[in-house]
Amino acid sequence: MANALDFYFEFSSPYGYFAATQVEDLAHEAGLAINWHPILLGPIFKVSGSAPLTEIPVKGAYALRDFARTAHLFDIPFSQPDQFPIGTVAAARAAIWARQHHPDRLPTLIKALYKGYFADGRNIGDADTVLDIAAGQGLDRQKAAAGIADEDVKNRLKEEVAQAMERGVFGSPFIIIDGEPFWGFDRFPHIRRWLQARQAA
Amino acid sequence: MANALDFYFEFSSPYGYFAATQVEDLAHEAGLAINWHPILLGPIFKVSGSAPLTEIPVKGAYALRDFARTAHLFDIPFSQPDQFPIGTVAAARAAIWARQHHPDRLPTLIKALYKGYFADGRNIGDADTVLDIAAGQGLDRQKAAAGIADEDVKNRLKEEVAQAMERGVFGSPFIIIDGEPFWGFDRFPHIRRWLQARQAA
Numbered sequence: 001m002a003n004a005l006d007f008y009f010e011f012s013s014p015y016g017y018f019a020a021t022q023v024e025d026l027a028h029e030a031g032l033a034i035n036w037h038p039i040l041l042g043p044i045f046k047v048s049g050s051a052p053l054t055e056i057p058v059k060g061a062y063a064l065r066d067f068a069r070t071a072h073l074f075d076i077p078f079s080q081p082d083q084f085p086i087g088t089v090a091a092a093r094a095a096i097w098a099r100q101h102h103p104d105r106l107p108t109l110i111k112a113l114y115k116g117y118f119a120d121g122r123n124i125g126d127a128d129t130v131l132d133i134a135a136g137q138g139l140d141r142q143k144a145a146a147g148i149a150d151e152d153v154k155n156r157l158k159e160e161v162a163q164a165m166e167r168g169v170f171g172s173p174f175i176i177i178d179g180e181p182f183w184g185f186d187r188f189p190h191i192r193r194w195l196q197a198r199q200a201a
Numbered sequence: 202m203a204n205a206l207d208f209y210f211e212f213s214s215p216y217g218y219f220a221a222t223q224v225e226d227l228a229h230e231a232g233l234a235i236n237w238h239p240i241l242l243g244p245i246f247k248v249s250g251s252a253p254l255t256e257i258p259v260k261g262a263y264a265l266r267d268f269a270r271t272a273h274l275f276d277i278p279f280s281q282p283d284q285f286p287i288g289t290v291a292a293a294r295a296a297i298w299a300r301q302h303h304p305d306r307l308p309t310l311i312k313a314l315y316k317g318y319f320a321d322g323r324n325i326g327d328a329d330t331v332l333d334i335a336a337g338q339g340l341d342r343q344k345a346a347a348g349i350a351d352e353d354v355k356n357r358l359k360e361e362v363a364q365a366m367e368r369g370v371f372g373s374p375f376i377i378i379d380g381e382p383f384w385g386f387d388r389f390p391h392i393r394r395w396l397q398a399r400q401a402a
Contacts, residue, residue, distance in 0.1 A: 056249070190271065
């Protein structure tokens with residue numbers, strides 16, 4: 001059995017944010033490490049013919065309501081960003097860079113970026129805001145700036161997205177454990193039941 | 202506060218089936234009655250530009266897996282129907298007819314139709330199968346046959362679908378309590394949290 005779960009997330013995804021606040025508890029309960037995979041849904045939606053939730057007719061208004069309600073019901077700080085969705089290339093690259101060079105700070109950086117965007121009204125579509133948040137987490141701002149401009153980091157993000165698609169990832173959050181795929185923050189209870197059933201087997 | 206919840210469901214929806222097996226417990230816990238609303242997603246998807254889950258690229262394979270896994274994790278008998286999705290006009294009309302003429306038998310009829318299709322391999326897209334199942338629930342087969350051919354029943358189903366769309370229903374299952382909309386079997390835990398928070402307020 002795997003000793004880690006794969007956590008795929010897009011920084012512009014509210015359910016990805018909600019999941020990021022709780023995935024460590026989930027992994028801890030199950031004795032699993034977390035492989036953090038920042039991805040971009042833009043190129044994935046192009047292939048799957050999907051679109052950001054709030055842009056889908058009829059569903060859009062419900063989605064906005066469900067974001068806020070879910071946050072409230074699970075006690076997660078949340079304020080619907082004025083700019084939504086946003087491009088998250090800089091944020092995703094910063095996470096890729098941190099994963100490579102400061103893995104110990106990766107989870108806090110990811111959570112700080114998400115919270116900045118979804119709770120504190122900071123537009124992480126802007127690279128400077130991303131770097132400010134990284135610096136706020138004790139990372140070197142200049143090195144982070146060089147990191148998100150680095151060709152190797154850019155390529156690693158592209159590979160991350162390509163690999164996600166190969167593994168059938170089509171949304172955020174997306175968790176894979178031992179090849180078993182779970183899509184959505186609302187699958188956390190399913191993951192817990194599934195892990196228990198597996199343990200009992 | 203409302204003393205009933207509105208439960209919208211399409212007979213070809215696996216998550217509608219799962220919800221139908223559990224909505225009575227949910228309502229009972231909250232001291233609510235259930236208004237059962239059979240609807241057809243076909244005309245709703247036309248407006249919202251949506252499609253049956255299994256026909257959506259990439260998501261389709263995941264959806265099939267999630268149907269079976271969800272059933273397993275929640276201990277609900279399930280076997281993916283060979284014919285899926287199906288037209289459910291006859292089943293929905295039978296439910297509309299029963300709601301009007303045999304309201305005491307409505308929940309068992311709905312659950313029997315769903316179980317017939319999603320657990321017992323019976324194609325409820327076929328009107329004869331619908332009538333067989335109705336008869337199996339103690340309803341008069343001939344009267345049920347006349348019911349699903351009745352103009353008034355047909356019109357009531359059309360109105361049901363039109364009203365559902367007016368209320369923002371775009372999928373199945375869809376539950377509305379005091380104007381608060383919840384889409385999906387996976388929102389049952391949210392409904393429970395929401396009801397508790399409301400009671401505490």
